Amino acid sequence: MRILTTFGLAAAATLAATLCASAASSAWHDSEGGRIRLVTSGQPDSAGRLEGVLEVALKPGWKTYWRDPGDSGVPPQLDVSASTNISQAALSFPPPRRHEDGYGGWAGYDHPVSLPVVFTLATPGSPAVIDANVFLGMCETICIPVQASLKLDPSSAPNDAGDAALVQAGFSALPAEAKADFGAKALPGSHEALVVEATAPGKASAVDLFVAGENGFMFGPPSREESGGKITFRIPVLDRPAAPPTGAGLPYTLTGETGAVQGLLPYP
Incomplete structure (x- = not known):
């Protein structure tokens, strides 16, 4: 009985794997x-x-x-x-x-x-x-x-x-692809921070920016400022690669009252 039970369990496992595949x-x-x-x-x-x-x-x-x-x-x-x-x-x-x-x-x-x-x-x-x-x-x-x-x-x-x-x-x-009236662009900053200006329809208070730290970059939580109708995010750079990356840039997602868009920002 022990041999039959072992064989039965093995057959069941094989059948389950086959069904999944x-x-x-x-x-x-x-x-x-x-x-x-x-x-x-x-x-x-x-x-x-x-x-x-x-x-x-x-x-x-x-x-x-x-x-x-x-x-x-x-x-x-x-x-x-x-x-x-x-x-x-x-x-x-x-x-x-x-x-x-x-x-x-x-x-x-x-x-x-x-x-x-x-x-x-x-x-x-x-x-x-x-x-x-x-x-x-x-x-x-x-x-x-x-x-x-x-x-x-x-x-x-x-x-x-x-x-x-x-x-x-x-x-x-x-997210849709970023466009002129709904998107983000990098501004001159410093070695310590990525500075980004965001443009989005709807309420400014609903706008948020998410930047993916990839290819050796690591970012801290952003701070934001609203002035003169412009929304600016300052994102601390916690770590960066020793050499400039060869990729297309940093992926970002910008969310707002009417939806969300995505795009790329140049490496800081």
């Missing part, structure tokens, strides 16, 4: 603060790009982080190196809000959120299996790191209506 959405991974899964929809385009979302179903009272959570948070991370025929996965982020937890301020979400992902096939037109290692933080009074391996076959059910609606909603929630 043959679904266009992964199985849920449960944690104390909620659960997460990956969902894809549709067929890859001619360049091999496939849209999906990392769905984060938070429990009431729990929060998770934006792309730059501050000096002590855990930003969402997605590693697809164990996948088959997937060369990269690019996460995007809907507009965050500021939160205070008694230890400091940080940017993130206090509600269930879907983070859009664009997967790129290494060889367009060939089969692919997404095997992703996901790492993020969920916070109540304390923050708990959540790590999960999420696996799926995006070709198994590409036309599922529920998956399509979830993915479409995730991408629709992203």
Whole structure:
């Protein structure tokens, strides 16, 4: 009986893994603060790009982080190196809000959120299996790191209506591209601070700026000033790379009364 039981457990585990790998959405991974899964929809385009979302179903009272959570948070991370025929996965982020937890301020979400992902096939037109290692933080009074391996076959059910609606909603929630009357621009500053002027329709009091410290930069909480109809943010530079980065710039999200936009700021 012991041999049969062991064999049965092994068979069940194999079957479960097979089922997860043959679904266009992964199985849920449960944690104390909620659960997460990956969902894809549709067929890859001619360049091999496939849209999906990392769905984060938070429990009431729990929060998770934006792309730059501050000096002590855990930003969402997605590693697809164990996948088959997937060369990269690019996460995007809907507009965050500021939160205070008694230890400091940080940017993130206090509600269930879907983070859009664009997967790129290494060889367009060939089969692919997404095997992703996901790492993020969920916070109540304390923050708990959540790590999960999420696996799926995006070709198994590409036309599922529920998956399509979830993915479409995730991408629709992203900030629009910045424009002249709703955006941010860097002003002359100093080595110690990034100074940014923001322009947005609606009430000035509703405007907030989130700048992602990437490529070796780390920023402190911004201070803001309203004068002469202009809104200026001064963002302390806590750390910077030894050499100027070669990237396109620092991603920012500007929120206001009428919505949110995103863009890039030059490195200070």
